[in-house]
Amino acid sequence: MKKCPECGNPSYDGAPVCGNCGYKFPKQKVTVQKEESIFEKPPELSKKPSTSNESTINILKEKKLVIGAILLITLIVICGIVLTGPNNNNKSTATGGELVKVSEGAFAFKHPKSWEEINGSDSEHRNAKFFKNGDNTIIEYYNSTVESTSLKKITQDRINYAQNNNSFVELVETITLDGRNASNIILENADGNYTRYVSLFSDNNLYVFKISGSSINSVTSPDITEMINSADIA
Structure with missing residues (x-):
């Protein structure tokens, strides 16, 4: 409750005028509470752990290395077969002669x-x-x-x-x-x-x-x- 400054009649807090003498009450200033934590600190973005992503990348790299090694060995074997030709029972394995x-x-x-x-x-x-x-x-x-x-x-x-x-x-x-x-x-x-x-x-x-x-x-x-x-x- 508030009192009218002119006649002293009590009025409720939100009344715009006095009900007894008609005095107009001044408007109250509404203050907004400032939350410093919201405006002073930049928002933090949550970072998800990247362990799974890194593991996947490592696995892919390892697979690429293994596949590369297999391809290289296969190429070497094919070149060896091409260079030496098919086996011949009339060729000597010890001396290389017929x-x-x-x-x-x-x-x-x-x-x-x-x-x-x-x-x-x-x-x-x-x-x-x-x-x-x-x-x-x-x-x-x-x-x-x-x-x-x-x-x-x-x-x-x-x-x-x-x-x-x-x-x-x-x-x-x-x-x-x-x-x-x-x-x-x-x-x-x-x-x-x-x-x-x-x-x-x-x-x-x-x-x-x-x-x-x-x-x-x-x-x-x-x-x-x-x-x-x-x-x-x-």
Whole structure:
């Protein structure tokens, strides 16, 4: 309630004039409360965490790197196939030269074309074939029918014969040729040279590679090893 300044009559706060004397009350000024927090501080924008976005970008980058690596490897393989050409069974993997196939009945093997077939003699095996490679190593092949039924006994008999002739046994081992057991023997002869015997036994037939050279390396060279590994019994 408010009082009229002229007559003192009480009036309600919002009355524009006094109900008793007609005095016009002055208009009240309306003040608006200023919120400093709204006008003084700039609005803050909430930032969502970007972890998921960054993870997605990293995954995409990693996938691009993997795809790029796969494409590069594929390109290298294709270039290799184009440059080397299709596989050829007549190509030597050890020397890179052409191979020649030798067949003796049911037995066959391959040797580099660069080998020279030479005349040789073996009084015990007249059907023997002789070759010479680029290192002047002599490779003899022969086959014979034997009464023994054990490759182990054949190997032991050869060792005994070598020792009786003052040869030193450098190596005796069993290897696999054409899915069958074969013996591999390296001897150092009394004259300082080396002889290697690789023997494969099947159905009372003995197939032998006899390699003679000036050193162990000469009788175990890659081209000779490749020739031995090509042995096949039909």
